[in-house]
Amino acid sequence: MGVYLPMGPQHPLHPEATLVKLRVEGEHVVDADVDASFVHRGIEKALEHKTYTQGLYLAERICGICNVAHTTCYTTNVESLAGIEAPYRALYLRLAVEELARIHSHLLWLGLFAHTMGFETLFMLAFRDREPVLDLMEEITGGRVTTGYNVIGGVRRDVDPGLVFKIKGVLTQLKERILKYKELFESDPVIQARTRGVGYLSKNEAGELLAVGPVARASAIARDVRIDDPYLTHEEVPFNVIVYDTCDAWGRAMVRLDEILESINMVQYTLDHLPSGEVRVKVPPFFRPPPGEMSSRVEAPRGSLLHYVKSDGSDRPVRYRVRTPTLANLASVVTMLRSRNGKIVHIADVPVIFSSIDPCICCTARVTIFDERGHVLEKPLNELLDMRRGR
Amino acid sequence: MNEGRELDEKTVLLELKERLGSVLIEARSIGKRRVLVTVDRDHYKVTVLALKELGFDYVDAITGLDAGDHLEVITHLGRKVSVSIKAIVPRDDPRIPSIIDLYPGVVFYERETWEMFGIVFEGNPRLTRTFLPDDWPQGVYPLRKDYDARRPEPAR
Structure with missing residues (x-):
């Protein structure tokens, strides 16, 4: 049994609006996903x-x-x-x-x-x-x-x-x-x-x-x-x-x-x-x-x-297409945030891990994002609201 | 990893023509270290596979494009020589095989193209709305040409 822990979209350690959704068991992060679509500008x-x-x-x-x-x-x-x-x-x-x-x-x-x-x-x-x-x-x-x-x-x-x-x-x-x-x-x-x-x-x-x-x-x-x-x-x-x-x-x-x-x-x-x-x-x-x-x-x-x-x-x-580096690295950071192969990820390490890719959300949110293996959020905002109500 | 390092655009073209032959609708160099290959959607995956066997282990991006009478999916592969595989997708039946089994990292690129152009990548298990607002109308694809960005449809 895990607990979902949202970090963001507004968080003191995020310079930009980002939602890092963590599934935690105790202090261990077992799954993660990133939603950075809060500043999309088309x-x-x-x-x-x-x-x-x-x-x-x-x-x-x-x-x-x-x-x-x-x-x-x-x-x-x-x-x-x-x-x-x-x-x-x-x-x-x-x-x-x-x-x-x-x-x-x-x-x-x-x-x-x-x-x-x-x-x-x-x-x-x-x-x-x-x-x-x-x-x-x-x-x-x-x-x-x-x-x-x-x-x-x-x-x-x-x-x-x-x-x-x-x-x-x-x-x-x-x-x-x-x-x-x-x-x-x-x-x-x-x-x-x-x-x-x-x-x-x-x-x-x-x-x-x-x-x-x-x-x-x-x-x-x-x-x-x-x-x-x-x-x-x-x-x-x-x-x-x-x-x-x-x-x-x-x-x-x-x-x-x-x-x-x-x-x-x-x-x-x-x-x-x-x-x-x-x-x-x-x-x-x-x-x-x-x-x-x-x-x-x-x-x-x-x-x-x-x-x-x-x-x-x-x-x-x-047509003009822009593919930014942070978009390319999001698949990697989601994997880094997940405890696997004996490597335990603690909640306290999440800010360090997330900022270690140097995320640039205003670049990326222009395009798309967000992932999670097995768990897909169809309505991130609604789920976030539900989560807040439940808290 | 050789990653196509020793190949230049002429060798890549020759190798592709040799391996795929008449599958290629068009294959030419569009600039220094730039190759453009056009195929139909049935031969899209074969072409990606041929490049993977040539040592291309990196996908730069997947671009969707609305060409009027049909849609296009352009996959940019390669680190040194950049090969753009353009797959023609009919407008009334926008489906194309996913290459997620060859390159797991492309999952976001395919999802973005699906969301913006309505092109279904068959085999990608995570084609869900993630990027457009929750109340965006169903079946409206903002990067298609028939969508007028200056007068967006009312959200509700």
């Missing part, structure tokens, strides 16, 4: 009514934190469909800004992850270290978080040598801090106790459930779009794919911390090797790509992101 349909130029600004608003990944994916997609070539310098700048966005996204995650562990000091420190990166974003793009940097045909602003010097200085300081955090995760007994062996996802499971991003890479699967399907100038910028084989929340944390270090190196390398030239080619606002279809993939901070577009030759897409 963006895919709305994109069919926008011109390609207008669609960019809507695509940017799919998600606040991963907006650079979404615009990179959108512009790459529409450019290859329409045969537009962005200047070489613009590709380098896109890569630099994408990696800066990865740094601030991972730092945001580090803070929220520390918060779910009850480690509020680390939350404060991570957010303090994120500030200088956001200031850099503002100086490069004009916006701290929603950047509006990528446009069809290039990027909106260039960088000058003074700014390059400043960026490199800030990132060198940040590197010191990240190395400190890595040391902390490796040595602190409390962090170890809260994350080691928690949220276990074996390599087989991760492969079968099609996990992406740091979740897959912490389970020893080297899936990275930047290596598999380079979309900017990744062939020319050296970097390592970080892989851990601990298959737990600790591994996911270490993957992200190491990725920040890799991203810092990538930004510095990119800025050192910036080619000269224009940063943007002019594209008419109502351009019409030829009939056809195209898909593009980007390694967003949370994993692989896919955009697909079909054109009939008019100035608006017939």
Whole structure:
């Protein structure tokens, strides 16, 4: 006999409206499902009514934190469909800004992850270290978080040598801090106790459930779009794919911390090797790509992101599809939350496990979600209300 | 895992043509590392299986599409070369076999397509409404072209 325990949709440990439904026996979680459909906005349909130029600004608003990944994916997609070539310098700048966005996204995650562990000091420190990166974003793009940097045909602003010097200085300081955090995760007994062996996802499971991003890479699967399907100038910028084989929340944390270090190196390398030239080619606002279809993939901070577009030759897409990384990882997190094969999941571990995939619900709720093996909720809201009445 | 790593889009096309032959209505490369294959729904699963045997162990997404006189299910497979299998589904009988037994992780993608386009994935045990509001009218599929997003039907 189990008890259903709803966590959310409003919960102090969820930054976004998410309902995690747990079936518990005592302190043990035996089954789980996730319902993240509370912020659905119908963006895919709305994109069919926008011109390609207008669609960019809507695509940017799919998600606040991963907006650079979404615009990179959108512009790459529409450019290859329409045969537009962005200047070489613009590709380098896109890569630099994408990696800066990865740094601030991972730092945001580090803070929220520390918060779910009850480690509020680390939350404060991570957010303090994120500030200088956001200031850099503002100086490069004009916006701290929603950047509006990528446009069809290039990027909106260039960088000058003074700014390059400043960026490199800030990132060198940040590197010191990240190395400190890595040391902390490796040595602190409390962090170890809260994350080691928690949220276990074996390599087989991760492969079968099609996990992406740091979740897959912490389970020893080297899936990275930047290596598999380079979309900017990744062939020319050296970097390592970080892989851990601990298959737990600790591994996911270490993957992200190491990725920040890799991203810092990538930004510095990119800025050192910036080619000269224009940063943007002019594209008419109502351009019409030829009939056809195209898909593009980007390694967003949370994993692989896919955009697909079909054109009939008019100035608006017939269909625009977005598959976000959190949607791909939800099958994995539902499995992680379930006690199985001798791995017991405690209620107290649920926030840590759930935040270890870096869930981005506003990205995902645009599409669909929710699962449970054997137990399917046909009317989540009604059941939730019933549950409240019964309590 | 080789995951199609050593294959480029030309080899994938050749291999597919060799294995499936006349099953393919259309098979061409639409860009760098992008392959588009069109089949009818009876040969959809055979095509997915052929790719799985070629070493494709990853499904990126499943996309539904309303092409006017028929519906389409587009399955994007592969990490390095991305193969999009487009299966044609008749509008008056929107059914297609599920590939959940080949790739367990696709369960959400199929459910989303079912909900948004009304395409039934036969063999997927969890085709239940999860994403549209509880009071959404039955039989109304918001991503089909005959649904006008600017004037939504009254909820009740």
